[in-house]
Amino acid sequence: MRLSNCCYAVTGLGYSAPWFVNAGLIAGDKRTLIVDTGGNMHAAQTLHGYAVAAKPGNLLQVINTEKHFDHIGGNSYFRDQGVEVWGHSGIARTEAEFQAEIAEFNDGIVSSARRAAGEAKAFFSGTRLVNPNRALDEETTFDLGGCSASVLFTPGHTATNVSVWVEEERVLYTGDCLINEYVPNLDAGGVADWKVWLASLERVEALRAEIVVAGHGPVARGDEVQRVIDTVRRILDEAIARGVSPTAG
Ligand SMILES: [Zn+2]
Secondary structure, X not given: OEOOXXXXXXXXXXXXXXXXXXXXXXXXXXXXXXXXXXXXXXXXXXXHHHHHHHOOOOEEEEEOOOOOHHHHOOHHHHHHOOOEEEEEOOOOOOHHHHHHHXXXXXXXXXXXXXXXXXXXXXXXXXXXXXXXXXXXXOOOEEXXXXXXXXEXXXXXXXXXXXXXXXXXXXXXXXXXXXXXXXXXOOOOOOHHHHHHHHHHHHHHHHOOOOEEEEOOOOOEXXXXXXXXXXXXXXXXXXXXXXXXXXXXX
């Protein structure tokens, strides 16, 4: 969906139920920045099609908001098209981790017959693990021609999390630094990481974004943005106080 002059959200891309994952497009006059690639090659094909349709002829660039496979699964498709994939320099996933993700995905299938048939293979068909080929060691701004997108380091969910801020249009893509409607996933870290996450929330809050595309869940607008930030903050505060993730065990 179009959010503003340059900014689009692609919501509802598939992942293990009940999660859907989001991506973004920021289309300038010369370049289109694609924020995340979904969980598999098929999501990437969809994103690629939307990106080309939004601004035909633009140079495409991709940025990953973090290292988890639901945000980088389509990287292989874009690299196969010759598209640069940017991401935090800490994104260095291994083939063993990717195979473990596929196995875990398959284990989550409710039907024993579908589990036995290994239907996770269908979800990941044509998908290879590809890490970013352009490492981000510091914050940067992409000049897309007529609009620009600033990469902000917003760690906490993982150490590799970044957000993308389109200040002129007050649109913020947060990856999983913010989650809307779902309980955020705190399981990749512990109390020290959750405190880092809280600091990232402060930074995100100070931007006063009017539209937020979170990593998962509906796009938030207006007053809902603050509600989403407050909800994630409350869950982090509670987890820090208890010393355990809300979804642990
Ligand atoms: Zn995610």
